[in-house]
Amino acid sequence: MTDTALSTRDLVAGYExxxxxxxxxxxxxGQGELVVLLGPNGAGxxxxxKAIAGxxxxxxxxxxxxxxxxxxxxxxxxxxxxxxxxPQTENIFATLSIHDNLRAAADxxxxxRRARRIADLYAMFPDLAARPSLRAGQLSGGQRQMLAVxxxxxxxxxxLILDEPSAGLSPKIVAEVFARLQAINRAGVTIVLVEQNVxxxxxxxxxxxxxxxxxxxxxxxxxxxxxxxxxxxxxxxxRRREAAP
Amino acid sequence: MxxxxxxxxxITGAMIGLxxxxxxxxxxxxxxxxxxxxxxxxxxxxxALAAAGALGSVSGGLLTPIGPFSFGWALPxxxxxxxxxxxxxxxxxxxxxxxxxxxxxxxxIILVMASFGAALTLRxxxxxxxxxxxxxxxxxxxxxxxxxxxxxxxxxxxxSLGIAAILxxxxxxxxxxxATGRAMxxxxxxxxxxxxVGIDVRRVVxxxxxxxxxxxxxxxxxAGLLVQIRPQMGLDLLLPLFAAAILGGIGSxxxxxxxxxxxGLSEALAVQxxxxxxxxxxxxxxxxxxxxLRPQGLFARPQ
Amino acid sequence: MxxxxxxxxxxxxxxxxxxxxxxxxxxxxWGQTGLFNVGVAGFVAIGAYVSALMTTPDDPNRFxxxxxxxxxxxxxxxxxxxxxxxxxxxxxxRLRADYLAIATFGxxxxxxxxxxxxxxxxxxxxxxxxxxxxFAELAGNSLLFSLANLGVLAITVTLLYLALExxxxxxxxxxxxxxxxxETAARALGKNATRFRLxxxxxxxxxMGLAGAVQAHFIGFIAxxxxxxxxxxxxxxxxxxxxxxxxxxxxxxxxxxxxxWAASAGAISALLPPEQQARAAALQIVMIGVAxxxxxxxxxxxxLGEERMVSRHLGKLARRAAAEPAAPQTDSQGASRxxxx
Numbered sequence: 001m002t003d004t005a006l007s008t009r010d011l012v013a014g015y016e017x018x019x020x021x022x023x024x025x026x027x028x029x030g031q032g033e034l035v036v037l038l039g040p041n042g043a044g045x046x047x048x049x050k051a052i053a054g055x056x057x058x059x060x061x062x063x064x065x066x067x068x069x070x071x072x073x074x075x076x077x078x079x080x081x082x083x084x085x086x087p088q089t090e091n092i093f094a095t096l097s098i099h100d101n102l103r104a105a106a107d108x109x110x111x112x113r114r115a116r117r118i119a120d121l122y123a124m125f126p127d128l129a130a131r132p133s134l135r136a137g138q139l140s141g142g143q144r145q146m147l148a149v150x151x152x153x154x155x156x157x158x159x160l161i162l163d164e165p166s167a168g169l170s171p172k173i174v175a176e177v178f179a180r181l182q183a184i185n186r187a188g189v190t191i192v193l194v195e196q197n198v199x200x201x202x203x204x205x206x207x208x209x210x211x212x213x214x215x216x217x218x219x220x221x222x223x224x225x226x227x228x229x230x231x232x233x234x235x236x237x238x239r240r241r242e243a244a245p
Numbered sequence: 246m247x248x249x250x251x252x253x254x255x256i257t258g259a260m261i262g263l264x265x266x267x268x269x270x271x272x273x274x275x276x277x278x279x280x281x282x283x284x285x286x287x288x289x290x291x292x293a294l295a296a297a298g299a300l301g302s303v304s305g306g307l308l309t310p311i312g313p314f315s316f317g318w319a320l321p322x323x324x325x326x327x328x329x330x331x332x333x334x335x336x337x338x339x340x341x342x343x344x345x346x347x348x349x350x351x352x353x354i355i356l357v358m359a360s361f362g363a364a365l366t367l368r369x370x371x372x373x374x375x376x377x378x379x380x381x382x383x384x385x386x387x388x389x390x391x392x393x394x395x396x397x398x399x400x401x402x403x404x405s406l407g408i409a410a411i412l413x414x415x416x417x418x419x420x421x422x423x424a425t426g427r428a429m430x431x432x433x434x435x436x437x438x439x440x441x442v443g444i445d446v447r448r449v450v451x452x453x454x455x456x457x458x459x460x461x462x463x464x465x466x467x468a469g470l471l472v473q474i475r476p477q478m479g480l481d482l483l484l485p486l487f488a489a490a491i492l493g494g495i496g497s498x499x500x501x502x503x504x505x506x507x508x509g510l511s512e513a514l515a516v517q518x519x520x521x522x523x524x525x526x527x528x529x530x531x532x533x534x535x536x537x538l539r540p541q542g543l544f545a546r547p548q
Numbered sequence: 549m550x551x552x553x554x555x556x557x558x559x560x561x562x563x564x565x566x567x568x569x570x571x572x573x574x575x576x577x578w579g580q581t582g583l584f585n586v587g588v589a590g591f592v593a594i595g596a597y598v599s600a601l602m603t604t605p606d607d608p609n610r611f612x613x614x615x616x617x618x619x620x621x622x623x624x625x626x627x628x629x630x631x632x633x634x635x636x637x638x639x640x641x642r643l644r645a646d647y648l649a650i651a652t653f654g655x656x657x658x659x660x661x662x663x664x665x666x667x668x669x670x671x672x673x674x675x676x677x678x679x680x681x682x683f684a685e686l687a688g689n690s691l692l693f694s695l696a697n698l699g700v701l702a703i704t705v706t707l708l709y710l711a712l713e714x715x716x717x718x719x720x721x722x723x724x725x726x727x728x729x730x731e732t733a734a735r736a737l738g739k740n741a742t743r744f745r746l747x748x749x750x751x752x753x754x755x756m757g758l759a760g761a762v763q764a765h766f767i768g769f770i771a772x773x774x775x776x777x778x779x780x781x782x783x784x785x786x787x788x789x790x791x792x793x794x795x796x797x798x799x800x801x802x803x804x805x806x807x808x809w810a811a812s813a814g815a816i817s818a819l820l821p822p823e824q825q826a827r828a829a830a831l832q833i834v835m836i837g838v839a840x841x842x843x844x845x846x847x848x849x850x851x852l853g854e855e856r857m858v859s860r861h862l863g864k865l866a867r868r869a870a871a872e873p874a875a876p877q878t879d880s881q882g883a884s885r886x887x888x889x
Contacts, residue, residue: 055437075440085441095434096427104431107424108443151442278646280586280653342841351848353645354584358784359844361586365781366837372830480777484657487650522665529654536643536651 002030004066005190006052006083006159011061013051020059021047023214029159029192029207034185036201036222037194039211039234045194046088048211049161053085054078065159080108084157088164088194091148094137098128101136101147105154121150142173149180153189160184161192166200178204202226210234248395250513256402256471258509259409262502263464264482265489266416267457273433273496274453275347277356281338282461282486283479284367289331289462290469290478291371294380296323296330308383313400315385316470324466328459335458336451338363344450364480371476380474382466405467412460413502420498425452433496485512485528492535494542504543507531551691558694564806565701566763570783571790571798572708573755579793580716581748582728583637584645587652588756588783590659591629593775595757596764597663599625600676603765610676611669618680622761629757634750641745656780663772675771679764697766704762705799708755712795715751724748778833782809785840791850800851809836 006029014021021044029035037045050056052063054075062071065081073081093101102121106114122129125146136147145165152160162181166174174197182204185191195201202208205222210231217234225231268282300319301308307319342363346356389397398406420426431439432449440446468478489508493500508528515527535542570592577583585591599621601612616624640651663670670676681687683696715721726734727741735741764770782805790801812835816828843850 053441055441076443076445079441079443087438087441090435090438093431093434093438096430100427100430103424104427104439104444105442107427155443278650280649342845345845349845351844354578354582354649355844355848357584357586357646357649358788359841361777361781361784362837362840362844365778366834366841369830369833369837373827373834376827484650484654491647491650520665523661525661526658529658532654533639533651536647537639540643540647 002032004064005029005031005033006063006065006161006192008048008052008063009061011048011051011063012059013047013056013061014059015047015056017057017059021056021214022051024061025211025214025216027209027216029190032185032188032190033206034181034191034193034204035207035209036205037192037209037211038196038198038201038231039217041196042213043211044214045211046163047214049085049163049192049194050087052078052161053083053087055085055087079155079157082155082158084152084155084160086148086152086160086162086165088167092136092139092144092151094135096136097133098136098139098147099132101151102128102154105151109155117154117156121154124153125150141169142176145169145173145177146180149177149184153184157189159190159192161194163194164196165193166195166197174200198231199226247517249397250517251510252392252396252398252402254510254513255506256398256406256509257512258506259406259502260464260468260471260505261482261485261489261508262505263409263412263467264461264486265493265501265505266413266498267460267464268486268490269493269495269497269501270429270453271457272490274429274450275343277353277360278487279343280357280360280483281364281367282360282457283481283483284364284371285331285335285458285461285479286465286468286482287371287474287476287479288334288367288465289327289458290465290474291375291380291476292330292462293320293323293327293466294375294382294469294474296326297382310383310385314404315383315387315399315401317383320382320466320470324463327466328462331458331462332455335454338367339450339454364483368476368480375476377476380469382470382474401470405471408463408467409502412463413498416456416460417498425449429453430496481525484525484532485509488528488532488535491540492531492542494544497542497544500542500544555691555694558691558698560806560810561803562694562698562701562766563763563810564803565698565705565799566759566766567783567786567806568705568799568802569708569759569762570756571786571802572705572712572795573752573759574783574787575752575792575795575798576712576715576748576755577752578787579798580721580724580728581745581752582645583641583745583749583752584649585652585749585752586649586780586784587654587656587659589775589777589779590652590656591633591753591756592760592763592779593656593659593663593770593772594632595625595629595760596770596775597625597670597676597760598628598757599761600679600764600770601669603680604676604678610667610671618682618765621765622758625761625764626754626758629760630750630754633753633756634746637746637749637753641742641749653777656775656777660772660775663775670772673772675769675774677769679768679770681765681768701762701766704758708758709795709799712755716795720744720747781837781840785836788840788843788848788850794850797850804851808839812836 008025008027011022011025012020025048037048039045047056051058054073058071062069064070065083068081070078070081070083093104096104102118106118109117127143128147128150136144139147165177169177178200181191181193193201193205202222202225208220208222208225209216210218212234218230264286267285271279271282297319300323308317310317342359343356346359387399387401389399391397420430428439428444428449429452431442431444432446436446465478468482485508489504490501492507493504508531511531512524512527516524570588574585574588577585602614602616602624603618603621604613605615606613636652636655640648643651664673682700683693686693686696723734724744727744731741786801786805787798788801789805790799791797812832816832817825820828
C-alpha cells in the first residue's frame with residue numbers, strides 16, 4: 001500500500017454545532033492517487049472537503065496530511081502544509097487581475113521562489129499568460145477554473161482538493177479540465193476530486209468513495225464502477241428516498 | 246463664485262478625503278458602517294494635542310514655529326505619536342468589541358449598533374478628559390499667501406494638501422503593488438477564499454485598522470490645525486466621511502479622495518449660496534443622491 | 549411616603565413612559581420589520597415641533613401658533629412624523645441595513661439643522677416655549693398635576709401597546725413576520741415585501757412623532773438640543789436592554805434604562821461640585837455606552853427579547869456573507885439578509 005497523503009478518522013463536521021452534515025467519515029488518499037468523491041446531492045461531499053480545508057467547523061475526529069495531524073490547523077495555514085483547495089464557486093478573485101491572483105497565492109512563498117513559480121504556471125497555462133493584466137472576473141468559466149487550479153498549484157502542494165470543477169462548464173471544457181488534472185496527477189500531486197459528473201470523473205480516477213447522508217457507503221477502485229449497479233443503487237436509492245413523501 | 250471658494254472647498258475636501266480613505270478601507274474589509282470612525286479623528290487630534298503639550302513643556306524650543314508654518318517641531322513629532330496611539334486605540338476597540346461580535350457571527354445591525362455605542366463612549370470620554378471647550382495646537386496666526394488667480398492659502402493649508410496628496414498616492418501604491426495590499430484587496434472581495442489561498446485574515450484586519458486609524462488621526466490633526474479641536478469634531482465629519490466613501494465607491498482609495506474633494510467643494514459652494522448653517526446638510530444631500538442614483542459609487546468595484 | 553417622593557416618582561415614570569412610546573415605535577421598525585433606524589431623534593423632533601407649532605398661541609416672530617387643542621397637536625405631530633417617515637422610507641427602504649442606518653442618521657442631522665436654522669418656523673436655537681400642558685388648570689397643586697399627567701401617559705401607552713399588539717397579531721402583522729423570516733417565500737406568495745415594510749416604517753415613525761408631541765407638552769418647551777444623537781442612542785439602549793422584537797420589552801427597557809440614567813445623573817449631581825457637572829455628565833455617558841456594548845456582547849437579545857432575533861439565521865447569514873461580494877446591493881434581498889439575523 002502506498003504512503004498516505006491525506007486521511008481522516010471518524011470526521012464529524014457541520015456549520016451548526018448541533019447539526020453534523022459529515023457524520024463520521026474515514027477517508028484515505030494514497031500518495032499520487034486520484035480519488036473521486038461521489039454521492040447524491042446533500043450527501044455532504046462539499047462539506048467534507050471544506051472541513052478538511054478548514055472552512056467548516058470540525059466537531060470531532062481527526063485529519064492528517066501524511067503523518068502530520070492538521071485537525072486544529074487554521075484555514076490559512078493548511079496551504080503551508082501542502083494542502084491546496086479549489087472551492088466550487090467563487091474560487092478566484094474576480095476583482096484582481098490574473099497576475100495579482102497568482103501573486104496573492106505566491107506571496108506565502110519565499111521571495112526567491114515566487115517569480116519562478118509564477119513563470120512555471122504561465123508556461124503550464126499559456127491562456128493565462130496571454131493577458132496577465134486582465135481582470136479575472138472577465139474570464140470565461142473554463143478559464144476561471146484554469147486560473148483557480150493554477151493558483152492552487154503555485155505553492156507546489158502535495159495534495160490538491162477540488163470541489164466540482166466541472167460545475168457549469170460545457171463538456172468540451174470539462175474534458176480539457178480533466179485532462180489537465182490527469183497531467184497534474186501524473187506529475188505526482190495527489191488529487192481528491194468531488195464530482196457530480198460521475199462518468200467523466202471515474203474515467204480519470206484511481207479510486208472512488210461514495211458518500212451518502214454524511215457517511216461512506218462504498219469505496220474501491222474506480223475502474224468499472226461506472227457500470228456497477230451499486231452506484232445506481234446508492235444514487236437512485238437515495239433519490240427514491242428523497243422522492244418518497 | 247470666487248476662486249477662493251474653490252480653494253476652501255479643496256482644503257476641506259482633502260481632509261474629508263483622507264478620512265474617507267480610512268472609512269472605505271475598513272468598510273470594504275470589515276463590511277459594516279463603523280459609526281465610531283469619526284472618533285478616531287477626534288482622538289488623533291487630541292492625542293497630538295496632549296503629546297505636543299507634553300513635548301512643549303519638556304522643551305520650549307519645540308514650540309517655535311518652523312519656517313512659514315504655525316507650529317513647531319512638537320507637532321510633527323506629536324503627530325507620529327498620535328498616529329501610533331490612535332492605531333492602538335482602534336486595535337483595542339476591535340479586540341474588545343467588534344472582533345468579539347464578529348467571532349460570534351453577529352449581524353451587521355448589532356455591529357453598527359455597537360459602533361454607535363462605542364462612538365458615544367469615545368466622544369464622551371474625550372469630553373470628560375478635555376471638556377468641550379475648543380482647543381488649538383498653536384496660537385500663531387497665519388497669513389494667507391496669494392497663489393495667483395485670486396487664490397489665497399496659508400502655508401499650513403498648503404502643507405495639508407501636499408501631505409494628503411502624498412498619502413493618497415502612498416496608500417494607492419501600497420494597495421496595488423505590495424503583498425499586503427494584495428492581501429487586503431483579496432480579503433475585501435472574499436475573506437473565505439483569501440484564507441484558502443494562505444492569507445491570514447485576522448492579520449489583514451489588524452493592518453486595516455491600523456491604516457484606517459492612522460489616516461483618521463492625520464485627518465483629525467489637520468482639521469484641528471486648520472480649524473479647531475473639539476470633542477464633537479469627529480461626529481461633525483462623520484456624515485461627510487460616509488458620503489465621500491460611498492460616493493467614491495467602497496474599496497476605492499482614489500475614489501474616496503476624489504469624492505472627498507467633491508463633498509468639500511459642494512459644502513463650500515453651499516456656504517456661498519445657501520449659508521454656512523446648512524453645511525451639514527450638504528453631505529446628507531449628496532449621500533441621498535448617490536444612494537438613489539448610483540449606490541455603488543463612482544469607482545464601483547466591478548463585478 | 550412623602551408627597552415630594554410621589555411627585556418625583558410620577559415625574560420619573562411619566563418621562564420613562566414617554567420614552568416607552570418611542571421604543572414601541574422603534575420596535576415596530578426594527579423588531580418586527582428589521583429596519584435599522586439610526587435617526588430616531590429626527591422623527592421625535594418632527595412630532596414635537598409640529599405639535600408645538602399647532603398648539604402654541606400666535607407668535608409674531610414665528611410661523612405657526614395656531615392655538616389648537618392638545619390632542620389635535622398630538623395627532624398632527626404623529627401624522628407629520630408618519631408622513632415624513634413614509635417619504636424617507638420610500639427613498640431608502642431598499643437599502644441594505646447599514647446604508648439605511650447612515651441615511652436615517654443623515655435625516656436626524658438634517659432635521660436638527662432645520663430646527664436650528666429655520667428660525668422663523670422653529671424659533672431657532674431657543675426653540676419653542678409655553679407649550680400648553682395637559683391639565684394646566686391643576687398646575688397649582690404639583691402632586692395632582694404630576695399624577696394627572698402620569699395618568700394621561702399611562703393610558704396612552706396602554707392603548708398604544710394594545711393597538712400594536714393587535715397589529716402584530718393581525719394578518720398584516722403575520723405577513724410582516726413572514727417577510728422578516730423568509731422574504732423569498734413571502735414574495736412567492738404574492739406579498740409585496742417593500743410595501744409592507746414601508747407601512748411598518750411609516751407607522752413606527754408616526755408613533756415616534758406621537759412620543760415627541762407627548763414629551764413636548766409634558767415638559768413645556770423644546771429646543772434643537774433635545775434631539776441629538778444621544779436621544780437615538782438612549783432609545784436603542786432601551787430597546788436592546790428590554791428585548792427587541794417585543795413590545796413588553798420595549799416598555800420594560802424604557803423604564804429600566806431611564807431609571808439607570810436618572811439614578812446615575814442624580815448620583816453625579818449629588819456627589820460632584822457644580823463646575824464638574826458637565827464633565828461628570830460626560831462620564832455618565834461613557835459608563836452607559838460601555839454598558840450598552842457589554843449587553844450587545846453578552847446578551848444581545850435583551851431581557852425579554854426573542855431568541856430568534858439574533859441566533860436563528862446566523863449560520864445562513866455567515867455563509868452568505870462569506871460568499872457575497874463587497875459591493876453594496878440595493879435589492880431588498882440585501883436588506884432582508886441583514887435583517888434576518
